[in-house]
Amino acid sequence: MSIQTSNHKRSERKAHLPFGEKREGRLYGKPILSVLQFSRDDLEEIFMVAEEMRMMVERVGTFDLLKGKVLACLFYEPSTRTSSSFIAAIERLGGSAIPINEVRYSSVTKGESLPDTVRTLEAYADVIVLRHPETGAAATAAKYLRKPIINAGDGTGEHPTQALLDLFTIREELGRIDGLTVTMLGDLKYGRTVHSLARLLALYNAKLNYVAPDLLRMPPKIIEELKQRGISQTEHKALDDVLGATDVLYVTRVQKERFENPDEYESVKNAYTITPDTMTRAKEQMVLMHPLPRVTEIAIEVDDDPRAAYFRQMEYGLYVRMALLAMVLGKA
Amino acid sequence: MSIQTSNHKRSERKAHLPFGEKREGRLYGKPILSVLQFSRDDLEEIFMVAEEMRMMVERVGTFDLLKGKVLACLFYEPSTRTSSSFIAAIERLGGSAIPINEVRYSSVTKGESLPDTVRTLEAYADVIVLRHPETGAAATAAKYLRKPIINAGDGTGEHPTQALLDLFTIREELGRIDGLTVTMLGDLKYGRTVHSLARLLALYNAKLNYVAPDLLRMPPKIIEELKQRGISQTEHKALDDVLGATDVLYVTRVQKERFENPDEYESVKNAYTITPDTMTRAKEQMVLMHPLPRVTEIAIEVDDDPRAAYFRQMEYGLYVRMALLAMVLGKA
Amino acid sequence: MSIQTSNHKRSERKAHLPFGEKREGRLYGKPILSVLQFSRDDLEEIFMVAEEMRMMVERVGTFDLLKGKVLACLFYEPSTRTSSSFIAAIERLGGSAIPINEVRYSSVTKGESLPDTVRTLEAYADVIVLRHPETGAAATAAKYLRKPIINAGDGTGEHPTQALLDLFTIREELGRIDGLTVTMLGDLKYGRTVHSLARLLALYNAKLNYVAPDLLRMPPKIIEELKQRGISQTEHKALDDVLGATDVLYVTRVQKERFENPDEYESVKNAYTITPDTMTRAKEQMVLMHPLPRVTEIAIEVDDDPRAAYFRQMEYGLYVRMALLAMVLGKA
Numbered sequence: 001m002s003i004q005t006s007n008h009k010r011s012e013r014k015a016h017l018p019f020g021e022k023r024e025g026r027l028y029g030k031p032i033l034s035v036l037q038f039s040r041d042d043l044e045e046i047f048m049v050a051e052e053m054r055m056m057v058e059r060v061g062t063f064d065l066l067k068g069k070v071l072a073c074l075f076y077e078p079s080t081r082t083s084s085s086f087i088a089a090i091e092r093l094g095g096s097a098i099p100i101n102e103v104r105y106s107s108v109t110k111g112e113s114l115p116d117t118v119r120t121l122e123a124y125a126d127v128i129v130l131r132h133p134e135t136g137a138a139a140t141a142a143k144y145l146r147k148p149i150i151n152a153g154d155g156t157g158e159h160p161t162q163a164l165l166d167l168f169t170i171r172e173e174l175g176r177i178d179g180l181t182v183t184m185l186g187d188l189k190y191g192r193t194v195h196s197l198a199r200l201l202a203l204y205n206a207k208l209n210y211v212a213p214d215l216l217r218m219p220p221k222i223i224e225e226l227k228q229r230g231i232s233q234t235e236h237k238a239l240d241d242v243l244g245a246t247d248v249l250y251v252t253r254v255q256k257e258r259f260e261n262p263d264e265y266e267s268v269k270n271a272y273t274i275t276p277d278t279m280t281r282a283k284e285q286m287v288l289m290h291p292l293p294r295v296t297e298i299a300i301e302v303d304d305d306p307r308a309a310y311f312r313q314m315e316y317g318l319y320v321r322m323a324l325l326a327m328v329l330g331k332a
Numbered sequence: 333m334s335i336q337t338s339n340h341k342r343s344e345r346k347a348h349l350p351f352g353e354k355r356e357g358r359l360y361g362k363p364i365l366s367v368l369q370f371s372r373d374d375l376e377e378i379f380m381v382a383e384e385m386r387m388m389v390e391r392v393g394t395f396d397l398l399k400g401k402v403l404a405c406l407f408y409e410p411s412t413r414t415s416s417s418f419i420a421a422i423e424r425l426g427g428s429a430i431p432i433n434e435v436r437y438s439s440v441t442k443g444e445s446l447p448d449t450v451r452t453l454e455a456y457a458d459v460i461v462l463r464h465p466e467t468g469a470a471a472t473a474a475k476y477l478r479k480p481i482i483n484a485g486d487g488t489g490e491h492p493t494q495a496l497l498d499l500f501t502i503r504e505e506l507g508r509i510d511g512l513t514v515t516m517l518g519d520l521k522y523g524r525t526v527h528s529l530a531r532l533l534a535l536y537n538a539k540l541n542y543v544a545p546d547l548l549r550m551p552p553k554i555i556e557e558l559k560q561r562g563i564s565q566t567e568h569k570a571l572d573d574v575l576g577a578t579d580v581l582y583v584t585r586v587q588k589e590r591f592e593n594p595d596e597y598e599s600v601k602n603a604y605t606i607t608p609d610t611m612t613r614a615k616e617q618m619v620l621m622h623p624l625p626r627v628t629e630i631a632i633e634v635d636d637d638p639r640a641a642y643f644r645q646m647e648y649g650l651y652v653r654m655a656l657l658a659m660v661l662g663k664a
Numbered sequence: 665m666s667i668q669t670s671n672h673k674r675s676e677r678k679a680h681l682p683f684g685e686k687r688e689g690r691l692y693g694k695p696i697l698s699v700l701q702f703s704r705d706d707l708e709e710i711f712m713v714a715e716e717m718r719m720m721v722e723r724v725g726t727f728d729l730l731k732g733k734v735l736a737c738l739f740y741e742p743s744t745r746t747s748s749s750f751i752a753a754i755e756r757l758g759g760s761a762i763p764i765n766e767v768r769y770s771s772v773t774k775g776e777s778l779p780d781t782v783r784t785l786e787a788y789a790d791v792i793v794l795r796h797p798e799t800g801a802a803a804t805a806a807k808y809l810r811k812p813i814i815n816a817g818d819g820t821g822e823h824p825t826q827a828l829l830d831l832f833t834i835r836e837e838l839g840r841i842d843g844l845t846v847t848m849l850g851d852l853k854y855g856r857t858v859h860s861l862a863r864l865l866a867l868y869n870a871k872l873n874y875v876a877p878d879l880l881r882m883p884p885k886i887i888e889e890l891k892q893r894g895i896s897q898t899e900h901k902a903l904d905d906v907l908g909a910t911d912v913l914y915v916t917r918v919q920k921e922r923f924e925n926p927d928e929y930e931s932v933k934n935a936y937t938i939t940p941d942t943m944t945r946a947k948e949q950m951v952l953m954h955p956l957p958r959v960t961e962i963a964i965e966v967d968d969d970p971r972a973a974y975f976r977q978m979e980y981g982l983y984v985r986m987a988l989l990a991m992v993l994g995k996a
Contacts, residue, residue, distance in 0.1 A: 062400020068726020088456035112957035123978035124752035293444035314455035394732020420788035423760040625776035646787035
């Protein structure tokens, strides 16, 4: 074996540095925990790198930027979409993943704490992606780690990479974010997705419309927060009130289980369903988004409409996650 | 990062091409759904590439032919054997896999349709391998995809890569397929494996013997189909009727549960079990095959017989799957 | 494809050689089944290679020593820690893994035997890591394999790579093993970890102290075995009897379930818990170890003590497993 030994300085590793790295870049070595941590400049840097990732994937498919880097993909809850996206992201950059989906059966159920689990994984991997059912789990874990961690959803808390990919989708599809009218439709109360996206949009000069049944309105706390930041927001019960002026229509699912009275659900559900007929009343350049999985809230006949961006949205998610991995590892 | 941007032409991706590929080869970009899609020329090309894969693996172990390619391995039913084989296949070609075995717990159980799931994975991966409990699932998925999909078993339908590896095993072990007498033994009614293999053998000048209990005979539909194609087929109840003239003995399991009357099972089971004694009455050059898992239908004492090819059969499966991945990605 | 065919000699593969290898090294091609298989020279060679792996990971993160090698990681029981460590180990050496955690659902539950399962995996992979609930499972599997297998825990039997990493931790933390006083604390009856470590320490000139409640004392069989080998051993009920003279304190968990009478557990548990106060009475250069998962037996306030080595222990485990993989594959 041709490895030469060196005078290893242990202190180097204690300085919170991943294996053999130089410090560089805005997000280098940092945890990705919440959309609230980002400035507009951060977002622009992420999107610039994500754009490079897109070009690279589309031209050559892969790139050895993160060769030898290992991602521990620790999912306490199953999420095929998100874990697959992160695994593909590290693999397309020449690195590799440790997929950990069996958490409920393993040492964790023997009573091990989250800080112990992540510190163990840190011994093996260069970066950790964590999905956890409890709000704040990723932030707690980050306190114990020397290496970067990315929050891939913590209960009803945050799912920052979803919000970043949503914003990147808008930027890629329409070329800009400033000046756009974004309409959010459906369950605006429980969807952490729309909360996070609204907070990111508040960094831009965008106008927000909220269309939701009474029971599922955007939480007053979020509305107040964005109002303080000077964002234009309006609430509506009918999509048609704002559809014609909408540049981005962000659809989320209205779940039957949210309603105590099934009749009430039946009476509103059609108002929150997108059909080809809906699309006839929308702008020609509108972008139709959905975080997926989609059930009935967007008719499958809409899929062929060029404005239907929800599968492209998944692809943009790959690029954003590639960018984040490269950036926290100091390689972007 | 040293990636240069380019004037990306979106239309390129819409032309159903995987990332950065030139069109080439017979199977390039095509789904692998059924043995019925193959001509004899297709098979010869697959086997020629599989033979190259074998040489390569035996000589150097690996090869960067599919470097940077990502395989999404989507299994709605567990199948360690098949999923491991595909994962090894992509990894031995320098690519990587996203293993997805937790489907029953994830977004699918939130009601997502198969077309939505595979279109999401297509955003991350270059090729999809699908195992699904419903007949026709892979064909349905293929309609929605721009990228190639390989059917790794769809219920009682097809498992084309198993049939291809069975045929490749015969070719590698005996040097040819034309002119051989192939005897299929055991459960010929429910085994999709023997149905698919019989259909592929019909492209060659092979003679087929079927040895099965009454309850588990080869379906008349298959016999009729092969008869129309001029294949010589005979049915038997006793293996000894044909053993001495058999070049390939393909054994499948006779499951107790298939019989309403347990006594009936007990009375026939020995007739469908291969022992060292059975082997004394077989040709010296015979090839003994089994799709595995094997329980009692081949005695473990037979494993050391050089004619016992069932573990080599697994290895041939690796080469065939490597060949198929390379071919559908236009790299063979 | 630029692969050239060659006159492949099948006999080469029958000689129990992995793909394309030259024979070299002490452990080349051998199974890793038990700590009892190692001489002191073996250990020194393993630790020398593990030390090189450490230098390499700390300096450059990765190395293509096992490029193209495939590890089948077959876990019949979940163990996030151990499987993640092996997967990281092969990936940091440029190879790749087939993670198999779904064993309970797959062909195995259809009645397939362990020898058949491992022979199938051998067709795909270059080396197998096995975790199995039955004592002797890995040794049984090894009898059927041409390629190396590593025992990652077989029931109450062995977990040799854990013992190797424990010993390597001592060596790395204190620079030597000879002459040290090692105190094992807690459940010394059921913990295969302490049994294996004690056996390895018997190859060195170390002094062993056992501190355990009556119910959980080190088995007489092990004490007798080490006595025969001339090892100094003493038993104690109170840690403070030996703490001041201890160089290595190896803590294991005392499980409540081991006690018939809960009161008895309550009366002893504090004696087997390490707190910052405990550490004030320990040597300044002592190394505090634990195989993890840790529950309450080491207070989290101790984690920041520089003597707390249990998370570094996980990292040493990575290097030991990298070394073993490289060595059994003839590449170290």
